[in-house]
Amino acid sequence: MVAYTSAPSDMEMGLEQRTVVLVEKKSSTERILKLSVALLVVALCVGGILVFAWYWSGRPDKMTQPGHTDALIDKDTAEKTDPHTTLRRISSKAKAAIHLEGIYEEGESLKEQLEWRNDQGQAFAQGGFRLVKNQIVIPQTGLYFVYSQASFRVSCSDGDEEGAGKGLTPLSHRIWRYSDSISSNASLMSAVRSACQNTAQVDSYRDGQGWYNAIYLGAVFQLNKGDRLWTETNQLSELETDEGRTFFGVFAL
Incomplete structure (x- = not known):
């Protein structure tokens, strides 16, 4: 049986290769994570703005007592x-x-x-x-x-x-x-x-x-x-x- 041995240079090259692979995987994962968080923040902001606009667009009718809205419209038209x-x-x-x-x-x-x-x-x-x-x-x-x-x-x-x-x-x-x-x-x-x-x-x-x-x-x-x-x-x-x-x-x- 032939015995194989690893030269130090081979080991160093292997370690370097493995190290490089690990660093690349970590960097890619961080970028994906940051992008996901950013998209989530943007989505929440847009959703909040839409909810706020919808709420206040219907607010004047709620603040006016029943019948007062029609009266104000009639007065303005007159x-x-x-x-x-x-x-x-x-x-x-x-x-x-x-x-x-x-x-x-x-x-x-x-x-x-x-x-x-x-x-x-x-x-x-x-x-x-x-x-x-x-x-x-x-x-x-x-x-x-x-x-x-x-x-x-x-x-x-x-x-x-x-x-x-x-x-x-x-x-x-x-x-x-x-x-x-x-x-x-x-x-x-x-x-x-x-x-x-x-x-x-x-x-x-x-x-x-x-x-x-x-x-x-x-x-x-x-x-x-x-x-x-x-x-x-x-x-x-x-x-x-x-x-x-x-x-x-x-x-x-």
């Missing part, structure tokens, strides 16, 4: 669609604008007219607009949006007899213009409504609650410097002049 609020917001951003609130006190208003005020409620004037003798004076020649609203509440009950009531009551609102270029008055816009047309069918009219409606006017016009604008309204005693119900304004485009 504010956005209300012409007075919309026009007030637009005109406040214009360089030249005026917005007036109307008042009427029977026996005290100037010549029994709807009186316009620039110092109450949401009224204001800027950019050279002036209110002179109840008329708006245009500061510069250009394009302007002119608007006005008159609100009415007509009592359709008339007389002491049960069931007696007023006939058709015409309500009118008009905007006039005077310009030196034409040297005469011109009607810019006007509208007419009929009140109390259904008194025989609606009991509330006879109960004194009245008939309520508003006449709104609005359009764009080319106006000249110094032009004057004013309104003419009938049935002044039936006007509703609470804040925001009857107004008159102009703003530059």
Whole structure:
């Protein structure tokens, strides 16, 4: 039998080879472990963010009592669609604008007219607009949006007899213009409504609650410097002049 012996160099080479293999296995294992931990941390962070976002996205409904959410939505929608609020917001951003609130006190208003005020409620004037003798004076020649609203509440009950009531009551609102270029008055816009047309069918009219409606006017016009604008309204005693119900304004485009 032939006996084999290992030379020291062979043993050293074997040891070195084994050592190298062991080191490589350890390094690879550590990298895999670190990568797995990193992926796990990222997954947990992403999951936490998603859960947090989902929780808070549904939170406002839970914080609002039943019925309050619909009420807030209705209120917000009403504010956005209300012409007075919309026009007030637009005109406040214009360089030249005026917005007036109307008042009427029977026996005290100037010549029994709807009186316009620039110092109450949401009224204001800027950019050279002036209110002179109840008329708006245009500061510069250009394009302007002119608007006005008159609100009415007509009592359709008339007389002491049960069931007696007023006939058709015409309500009118008009905007006039005077310009030196034409040297005469011109009607810019006007509208007419009929009140109390259904008194025989609606009991509330006879109960004194009245008939309520508003006449709104609005359009764009080319106006000249110094032009004057004013309104003419009938049935002044039936006007509703609470804040925001009857107004008159102009703003530059």
